[in-house]
Amino acid sequence: MFKGYCFHSPKVVAEYGVKAAINARFSLVAIGCANGNIIVYTARDYDGNIPLSHTLHPVNSVDSLGTLTCLTYSPDGYCLFAGYARGWMTWSVYGKLTGSSFISDSNVTATNDDKWLTCVHEAFWVGGGSSLLMLSPADDRLWILEMARSATTCCFSPDNISRPILQTEGGFMLYRGYEVADLTAISMESSLWRHVQIPAGYLADQWPLRLFSREKQLDENEALHVESFEAPIIYITLSGDDSLLVYTYENVLFHYVIGAVDSTVTVTLVGQIGLQGIIRAPPRVRSVSWIVPEEQLQQGDPSQDVATATVLFLVDGKLVLLQPSANEQGELKYDMRVIASNVEYYSLMRDQETVGGEENTVSLPFISDGGLNIQAEQSNGLRDSLWYFDGSTVRVWTDVQDVLSSVPQDLGRDLPPAVLINVDFYPLCAIVSKGILFGVEPELVQRRDLSFAFWRFATRTHLFLPPLLRHHLSQYNSPAALHLSHHYHKLPYFPHALEVLLHDVLDEEVETAPPPETALLPSILSFLSSFPQYLDIIVQCTRKTEVRSWRTLFAYLPSPQELFEESLDKGSLKTAGGYLLVLHNLEDLHTGSNLSLRLLRRATEARDWELCKELARFLMALDESGNTLREALAEVDVRSRGDGEGAARLLDTQPSPTRQSMPITAGTNGAHGAHARGMTASSGGPYSPRSVDANNAAAGTYRTRGGGDYFESLPRS
DSSP: OOOOOOOOOOSSGGGOEEEEEEETTTTEEEEEETTSOEEEEEOOSSSSOOOEEEEEOOSSOHHHHOOEEEEEEOTTSSEEEEEETTEEEEEETTSOEEEEGGGSOHHHHHHHTOGGGTOOSEEEEEGGGTEEEEEOTTOOOEEEEEOOEEGGGTOOOHHHHHSOEEEOSSEEEEEOGGGSOHHHHTSOOGGGEEEEEOOGGGOOOOOSEEEEOTTSOSOGGGEEEEEOOSSOEEEEEEETTTEEEEEETTSEEEEEEEEEETTEEEEEEEEEEEOTTTOSOGGGEEEEEEEOOHHHHHHSOGGGHHHHOEEEEEETTEEEEEEEEEOTTSOEEEEEEEEESSOSEEEEGGGSSOOSSSOSEEEOOSOOOTTSOOOSEEEOTTTTOEEEEOSSEEEEESOHHHHHTTOOGGGTOOOOOOEEEEOSSEEEEEEGGGTEEEEEEEEEEOOTTSSSOEEEEEEEEEEOHHHHHHHHHHTTOHHHHHHHHHHHTTSTTHHHHHHHHHHHHHHHHHHHOOOTTTOSHHHHHHHHTTSTTHHHHHHHHHHTSOHHHHHHHHTTSOOHHHHHHHHHHTTOHHHHHHHHHHHHHHSOHHHHHHHHHHHHHHHHHTTOHHHHHHHHHHHHHHOTTSHHHHHHHHHHTHHHHOOSHHHHHHHTTSOBTTBOOOSSOOOOOTTSOOOOOSOOOOOSOTTOHHHHHHTTOSOOSOOOOSOSSTTSOOOOO
């Protein structure tokens, strides 16, 4: 007799199930509802324990979606396809939107008769999930949608995560961002991908285990070593410099040590762990890593690694830690704890080839430690970090040792909080050496000069430094924040990362208005003051925030006039100009006019005629009669200091009897102050937010409003 369990009990008609799909690889059941939503459940066991995993909410309304017509998971379980009467959508296994035909241009679609974009009657996967066949109603054509899949879907390994490879039906696409300069790596150019066609005979079975020379052909007769197993292998991975982990269907984790002398290679079994009673279903294991204590790695006997190593398993979507300890009889036992759920992939940085920058230690000559007693050299702060993606957010533990200390159940400790990094694309990996998350997002290309539409993917990057720094500072751990910063200070967009950090915290605290004793902004500003770009970062942030935010910002800073003076003393004239604008909006106009005169004099001495011209326009915005500008030019005596052409251009800014209208207008901004508009100037440097964002420079999450120099566009209150 059939026995089942009811796990979807809708209370309203809109939640009635109309389609269902089973994901055996991840133990998921997806129920498509009448309202177009898809509710996904996790089948934890065979006893009816089927809780809710997540819900997919299409951004379109029910009317624009139409009826749900088909619902199917890819054979590898990593992709869910949902066809509707008016289009289709795809998601990653735990809910990241990876494609949608609802973004198509309806006019172009109708002209080209691309029915596959507007209606799907049925769909099914072919080629092991490399392609999707779609049928549209009243259409005798068969549409094929080719997929580009991450190599981790079939071979989950540290190398495939750290250096992304996308598989297509006939080849690979290799990301080359590691091989280029930092600013090039964060561009959106598709040239960073190398396309490789693969012969059909190249793909071979990975069992039994074989080692080949990199200089010889991948032929069985050329194998350097062959190791046979009684049971098929589920997972193989390298760990550290010389360790090889092999997990088999008999639920045993084998530890080998690889030795190489000249042309001779040895693979020696030094330990094994039986996991019967711990891992109930070995085929559900997607990945295995382990963490051996540093002392054991440096000085211990490799045969004792299994007794000291913490084992990290990815079982379905659960990240599980097994930590060894001895019972009262001295026998080895394991404490188990699930540390994360809905994990699409994870990355333990100690397993990567390199985890940041040019070396593992960094000197700190350029920075003030503020009395924090930072050592002259420190190791990379992310070497022991653990990253994972849960289908919506990238989460990071900056030190996995903090996680390990919370595993023993008798301690009753909570897991340390992970750092959350939100991205609007699918992240493939963290490129730690460049301080960015790297990923892709799909783009539908429709052109009126083409009779068909096609998909392509765009490369996307996102800075991960701002949220990591914010996490350390929110935990009152300034030494850790400085330590992390020291490792990345040579990146050309590092000042931009600091600016994003300030901007995000400022925007939040302007809205929430926390009391001073709990506000994070003072800690952020104190941290930023340790860097030589401090004055520039502050003024760049003011360019992209409203005037009402300035009062919150400068409540924890010296007065704008003091910062103006400091900038002037350091010869940072354009930075001083930025503080001049703040001063005009927050303080006395007359004082600002005197400062304008001083800055104009310094700019003429430096023969910075572009800055002089902007200052002249600014003075015109303050006084449309032109008197203030005439007095300033007379006092500075531009003619005697000028270089001819530059001085002439500056003098041409003065109002004439026949030209009283200016390309800017004066007005009020907040309580008082000038609002200069319509000016043009060059960008603020190779890592200014505007130029960085224009190249998708791992942009934070905001766009620069306005452009040009400091005087081009003032923020509105």
